[in-house]
Amino acid sequence: MVAATASLAAQAPASPAFDVASVKPNRSVNQETASFVQPGGRYTATNVTVRMLVKAAYGLHDDQLIGGPEWVKTDRFDISAKAEGYSTPSAFRDAARLMLRPLLASRFKLVLREERRDLPVYVLTFASANRMPGPLIRPTNPADCDSVPKTPAAARDAVEPATPLLCGAEIYRAGHLEARGMALSFFALNLSRWTDRVVVDETGLDGKFDWDLQWVPEDQSSANPAAFAGPSLVDALREQAGLKFETARRRVVVRIIEHIEPPDPD
16 A cells, blocks of 8 residues: 655755765775764765665665666765764764755755555564563663763674774674664664665664674675674574564655756766
8 A cells, every 4th residue: 555745855944954065976996885974063975875875864774765767876976064063973963864865955956755655574672571672782871972982791792893983873784783872763774774674663662772783694604604603683683682573564654766866066
């Protein structure tokens, strides 16, 4: 079942915007991408596709973004932007995601249409009856939010050494999700990057959390079981996070690309 709404430009009137932004093509052969915020209201994205940017701006799984020409998946760009009035990365993190929306509208002429569709999903819920998260999901202490954290005891024997992060920062790559001072909705979103369905958070956990989830991706463990011994994503989710997936169908937002153009050179 599909419920459609009117088309909308990528920006909304209430959305905050970067004060200055540079968009440049990246023609390197390197496939590694990165995006992060820094003190002073700085946002940087390196070697990203427009599809990556739209998904980040609107918090979408791949199944939730439909349409667009082939170049939005293949052409890569470097983004450097700045907004005044943000002294710490944690204060800037959520705003930076919203600021991507008017940037996409102004530089790429992006127009989206929003619909709601019934899709197969993974519901993120508690693995045990006590409804408690596991050792590697911890409530953030706001008193020391912008200090460099110590490696928690539970992470010392992890597959990959923990990386000190400031609040609002995150790592997401195959086999490792780490973040500090972020809502569980972002944990679900980042899990979706490595699953074949949208992940919907139904834990009911509010507030900000730190997490460090590590597993062995299936392609590595199957190619060389002896060299890549370790938990699967499902096992790590249960053992480290105290959570599990349940299959279900939910009505979720999808966005359809109605119009987009390559950006003019800076």
